[in-house]
Amino acid sequence: QKEVEQDPGPLSVPEGAIVSLNCTYSNSAFQYFMWYRQYSRKGPELLMYTYSSGNKEDGRFTAQVDKSSKYISLFIRDSQPSDSATYLCAMTPGTGNKLTFGGGTRVLVKP
Amino acid sequence: ETGVTQTPRHLVMGMTNKKSLKCEQHLGHNAMYWYKQSAKKPLELMFVYNFKEQTENNSVPSRFSPECPNSSHLFLHLHTLQPEDSALYLCASSPSGKGNEQFFGPGTRLTVL
Numbered sequence: 001q002k003e004v005e006q007d008p009g010p011l012s013v014p015e016g017a018i019v020s021l022n023c024t025y026s027n028s029a030f031q032y033f034m035w036y037r038q039y040s041r042k043g044p045e046l047l048m049y050t051y052s053s054g055n056k057e058d059g060r061f062t063a064q065v066d067k068s069s070k071y072i073s074l075f076i077r078d079s080q081p082s083d084s085a086t087y088l089c090a091m092t093p094g095t096g097n098k099l100t101f102g103g104g105t106r107v108l109v110k111p
Numbered sequence: 112e113t114g115v116t117q118t119p120r121h122l123v124m125g126m127t128n129k130k131s132l133k134c135e136q137h138l139g140h141n142a143m144y145w146y147k148q149s150a151k152k153p154l155e156l157m158f159v160y161n162f163k164e165q166t167e168n169n170s171v172p173s174r175f176s177p178e179c180p181n182s183s184h185l186f187l188h189l190h191t192l193q194p195e196d197s198a199l200y201l202c203a204s205s206p207s208g209k210g211n212e213q214f215f216g217p218g219t220r221l222t223v224l
Contacts, residue, residue: 103153
């Protein structure tokens with residue numbers, strides 16, 4: 001079993017729809033959770049950074065962490081074609097600087 | 112220059128060549144990383160440096176040799192690579208060790224013939 005599971009997609013949605021992404025993990029020591037966006041042939045760009053359980057909102061993006069279920073989510077409201085990218089979740093216990101990444105979900109927002 | 116920069120952006124090399132990848136961060140961070148990203152696989156951590164000292168070597172073959180002369184610069188020296196080493200090599204930096212978010216460069220697309 002992988003330490004972090006993420007559906008590879010592709011996830012195709014019409015413009016304006018809500019994009020819902022998630023990751024599950026097995027290591028209960030993870031406390032810091034991140035979402036990265038990666039456009040084709042580019043490096044990952046940090047979108048959201050959260051600590052422990054709860055919600056965090058930034059513009060059209062909302063990150064949720066449910067540590068009891070070992071489940072994190074990213075929601076993108078009013079999706080735009082420019083949101084088409086691969087979204088990577090990442091997490092760490094915080095006791096070092098090693099991140100564990102999911103495999104990424106490819107998202108396609110159609111005009 | 113801002114953020115994390117990497118050169119070259121693209122590299123094609125033969126298996127007997129020696130080349131180097133360069134990374135520079137302009138964020139004042141203390142930790143730097145090398146990752147390998149292959150198609151349909153999660154990001155693989157290769158090396159971690161904290162304050163110029165290597166703190167992680169994730170069982171990387173010796174044909175990859177990192178160098179960190181200071182907290183702003185990181186190199187990856189390549190020699191006698193294999194075709195399966197073809198991938199996107201990403202550099203990242205972070206403020207310090209514990210749970211801090213990492214910021215990535217654009218990567219070097221490496222092709223080994």
